Amino acid sequence: MPVVMxxxxxxxxxxxxxxxxxxxxxxxxxxxxTGLNESNAKKTLKTIAAExxxxxxxxxxxxxxxxxxxxxxxxxKRTGADVWAPPVDEAVLRYPILQPSLLFAGADPxxxxxxxxxxxxxxxxxxxxxxxxxxxxxxxxxxxxxxxHSPGQIGFLVDGIFFCADVVLPESVLAKYRIPxxxxxxxxxxxxxxxxxxxxxxxVPGHGAPSENILPAVALNRALVLDVLxxxxxxxxxxxTAESVFHAVLEAFDAPIxxxxxxxxxxxxxxxxxxxxxxxxEVVGEVVDRRMVWRRAKGARExxxxxxxxx
Numbered sequence: 001m002p003v004v005m006x007x008x009x010x011x012x013x014x015x016x017x018x019x020x021x022x023x024x025x026x027x028x029x030x031x032x033x034t035g036l037n038e039s040n041a042k043k044t045l046k047t048i049a050a051e052x053x054x055x056x057x058x059x060x061x062x063x064x065x066x067x068x069x070x071x072x073x074x075x076x077k078r079t080g081a082d083v084w085a086p087p088v089d090e091a092v093l094r095y096p097i098l099q100p101s102l103l104f105a106g107a108d109p110x111x112x113x114x115x116x117x118x119x120x121x122x123x124x125x126x127x128x129x130x131x132x133x134x135x136x137x138x139x140x141x142x143x144x145x146x147x148x149h150s151p152g153q154i155g156f157l158v159d160g161i162f163f164c165a166d167v168v169l170p171e172s173v174l175a176k177y178r179i180p181x182x183x184x185x186x187x188x189x190x191x192x193x194x195x196x197x198x199x200x201x202x203x204v205p206g207h208g209a210p211s212e213n214i215l216p217a218v219a220l221n222r223a224l225v226l227d228v229l230x231x232x233x234x235x236x237x238x239x240x241t242a243e244s245v246f247h248a249v250l251e252a253f254d255a256p257i258x259x260x261x262x263x264x265x266x267x268x269x270x271x272x273x274x275x276x277x278x279x280x281x282e283v284v285g286e287v288v289d290r291r292m293v294w295r296r297a298k299g300a301r302e303x304x305x306x307x308x309x310x311x
Contacts, residue, residue: 024137034071041071062165064092072123086152112260148188170208178255
């Protein structure tokens with residue numbers, strides 16, 4: 001895909017993962033994420049060389065999911081670019097086995113979880129991004145906290161162009177998987193609230209077509225999360241194990257489980273919802289007969305009552 005520029009300094013290379021482009025004042029390029037693997041990275045580098053004739057000197061990583069940083073190692077090997085990444089997530093860049101391990105209850109992951117979609121090549125990390133604003137060769141970049149989809153996910157605002165990572169997923173992805181992967185429901189709802197406040201003239205999501213307005217996507221993604229938050233306590237009127245809650249939610253939302261990676265991506269997501277609902281006092285987890293079971297808390301909010309958005 002060709003480079004698409006939205007301003008004099010910011011654009012992207014569209015694809016399965018949109019790779020952001022920032023043009024530095026010294027003639028160099030920073031990329032935002034690198035795609036899934038070596039093949040994606042090579043295509044991006046070839047496009048940048050052919051269309052911009054500029055060297056890539058920095059990688060800004062939004063979060064530590066393999067489809068976003070899987071090309072880091074290749075880009076670093078071919079260009080020597082520095083890698084910048086957010087706190088917590090940076091550990092997964094350096095030790096990619098952490099991602100499939102965390103999905104598999106913290107244990108050594110089986111072969112089904114060691115494919116390229118979940119297990120990327122290790123990436124160096126030269127700078128952990130803790131600043132609210134960073135600079136790339138004369139270009140100011142605002143760092144936008146968008147935690148929730150991962151522990152430390154961040155977005156970048158450059159010249160009015162909002163690279164929003166996976167804080168919103170396109171309707172096509174939500175239609176396919178029904179429920180998005182989440183690490184923290186509360187953080188994700190707060191990230192959606194924050195995304196609404198970012199003034200922008202163009203939004204570039206991690207997946208899906210860029211657009212001029214993030215608000216419709218925020219509304220769609222928020223509505224889905226609130227639907228799940230409302231459904232889970234109803235499913236826990238009778239005590240259930242987390243596995244039973246998981247299966248009931250999948251059935252309620254008609255979520256397709258086609259293989260082990262899809263299963264294990266959604267499995268911790270249900271725990272994220274249980275954690276949030278337990279924090280709100282709407283469900284209670286307790287050990288019964290050597291099993292952890294979850295039940296609706298006494299006096300919990302009834303279905304149809306407003307659900308807190310976390311903002």
